[in-house]
Every structure is written in structure tokens, then in C-alpha cells.
Amino acid sequence: xxxxxxxxxxxxxxxxxxxxxxxxxxxxxxxxxxxxxxxxxxxxxxxxxxxxxxxxxxxxxxxxxxxxxxxxxxxxxxxxxxxxxxxxxxxxxxxxxxxx
Amino acid sequence: xxxxxxxxxxxxxxxxxxxxxxxxxxxxxxxxxxxxxxxxxxxxxxxxxxxxxxxxxxxxxxxxxxxxxxxxxxxxxxxxxxxxxxxxxxxxxxxxxxxxxxxxxxxxxxxxxxxxxxxxxxxxxxxxxxxxxxxxxxxxxxxxxxxxxxxxxxxxxxxxxxxxxxxxx
Numbered sequence: 001x002x003x004x005x006x007x008x009x010x011x012x013x014x015x016x017x018x019x020x021x022x023x024x025x026x027x028x029x030x031x032x033x034x035x036x037x038x039x040x041x042x043x044x045x046x047x048x049x050x051x052x053x054x055x056x057x058x059x060x061x062x063x064x065x066x067x068x069x070x071x072x073x074x075x076x077x078x079x080x081x082x083x084x085x086x087x088x089x090x091x092x093x094x095x096x097x098x099x100x
Numbered sequence: 101x102x103x104x105x106x107x108x109x110x111x112x113x114x115x116x117x118x119x120x121x122x123x124x125x126x127x128x129x130x131x132x133x134x135x136x137x138x139x140x141x142x143x144x145x146x147x148x149x150x151x152x153x154x155x156x157x158x159x160x161x162x163x164x165x166x167x168x169x170x171x172x173x174x175x176x177x178x179x180x181x182x183x184x185x186x187x188x189x190x191x192x193x194x195x196x197x198x199x200x201x202x203x204x205x206x207x208x209x210x211x212x213x214x215x216x217x218x219x220x221x222x223x224x225x226x227x228x229x230x231x232x233x234x235x236x237x238x239x240x241x242x243x244x245x246x247x248x249x250x251x252x253x254x255x256x257x258x259x260x261x262x263x264x265x266x267x268x269x
Contacts, residue, residue: 012202
């Protein structure tokens with residue numbers, strides 16, 4: 001059996017990669033993808049703990065996290081489309097004023 | 101032993117494709133690498149004896165969310181390869197803070213001994229009953245209130261996305 005720490009290290013690595021993506025990329029869609037990567041890293045940690053602590057609650061929580069992530073993606077992509085309609089760009093460096 | 105081989109394959113491919121997601125210039129390639137990451141994570145869920153979560157991961161994340169991403173990428177024509185961004189101060193500090201966060205995260209595993217109250221759902225119990233049945237039982241017995249709230253949340257997301265996507269007349 002693979003020890004818990006191995007899964008947590010993978011989860012931590014993926015989370016930090018997601019953070020680096022959010023901080024360094026300029027396209028709004030790639031930033032959004034990095035946020036999804038962070039959510040998946042958290043899910044992996046939850047399922048790893050669920051197995052190590054002999055509880056099914058971790059997997060139930062992952063179920064809810066996935067539902068919330070799906071809802072967030074739908075609304076977030078709608079927002080990005082609306083912004084693109086008005087500004088013709090997805091570069092977050094250029095979307096720095098709420099209204100001009 | 102075979103389990104360890106699979107774990108290392110899944111872990112290395114997940115981390116490598118994750119790095120490619122954030123570094124590749126073409127956003128569509130990033131989306132496809134993210135699908136690869138999701139599949140590797142689903143493989144790790146199967147190794148953790150969470151087959152239902154693995155199936156839901158492939159169906160929902162790789163099958164619905166990433167398809168939505170690709171639709172929007174194609175609609176906005178955001179798939180052209182952007183020119184290589186210069187290494188500005190913001191990118192340097194972004195990578196620096198991510199590296200510091202990585203150091204902190206790895207230090208946690210040496211310093212903190214996370215202990216909890218172990219429950220009774222041991223691996224044998226889960227294998228005997230099946231993870232789907234156990235998750236369904238927990239959802240409808242202990243987590244019935246969050247379950248109903250999540251259904252309302254999904255309704256809100258649908259209504260919000262439709263309202264946002266309307267053409268302003």
C-alpha cells in the first residue's frame with residue numbers, strides 16, 4: 001500500500017503548479033484552468049485522507065466539491081464570454097478597469 | 101509492487117502535464133494537457149479504492165467541464181499561440197512565491213503529524229459493500245441537507261449562465 005504522504009506530496013505539487021499558473025499567466029481561460037487544477041489537487045488530498053482515516057466522508061466531500069466546481073465553471077465561462085463581447089480580449093492585463 | 105509502479109506513472113504524468121498546462125503558449129494545448137492531468141488523477145483515485153469518485157471525475161471534469169472550456173476557447177479564438185511573454189517582474193515574483201509555497205507545503209509533511217479519529221470504513225468494508233453504495237448511503241443519510249443545497253446551487257448556476265449569455269438587445 002502506498003503511504004499517505006506520497007499522495008499528499010503529489011497533491012501539494014499540483015496545487016502549487018496551479019498557484020503558479022494563476023500568478024503568471026495572462027489569459028483568463030488559462031488562469032481558470034489553473035484554478036481547476038488547484039481544486040483537483042484538493043480533491044486528491046481529500047480522497048487520500050478518506051482512505052487513510054477509514055472514512056467515507058472524504059469521498060462524499062469530493063462529490064460536493066465537483067458539483068460546486070462544475071457550477072463555478074459554467075458561470076465563470078459565461079462571465080468570460082460577456083467580458084470578451086465588450087472588450088475583445090481575454091488578456092487580464094488589459095481588463096483592469098471596471099468601466100471607463 | 102504493481103500498485104507502486106502505477107502510482108509513480110500516474111503521479112509523474114500528472115505533475116508533468118500540470119506543468120505543461122501552465123507553461124504552454126497555446127491555450128488549447130493547455131486544455132488538452134489538463135484533460136491528461138484529470139485522467140491521471142482519476143487513475144490515482146482508483147488506486148485509492150475510490151472507484152465511484154474516479155468515474156465521476158472522468159465524466160464530470162474530463163467529459164463536461166473540459167468540453168465546455170474547449171467550446172469557449174474555440175468560440176473566442178483564444179487558441180492561437182501567443183508570443184512568448186517577456187520575463188517581467190510579475191512573472192518572476194509569481195514563480196518565486198509559488199516556489200516558496202512549495203517549500204512550505206513540503207515542510208508541512210515533516211513537521212505536522214496529522215492525526216484524526218479513524219472511522220470504521222476500512223478498506224475491506226469498502227471493498228465488501230462497494231464505494232458507490234457507501235457514498236449513496238452517506239449522501240442520503242448524513243449529508244442530505246448539503247445534497248439538497250447543491251441541487252439549488254446547480255439551478256442557480258444554470259439560471260446565471262443563461263442570463264449572462266443572453267444578447268443585450
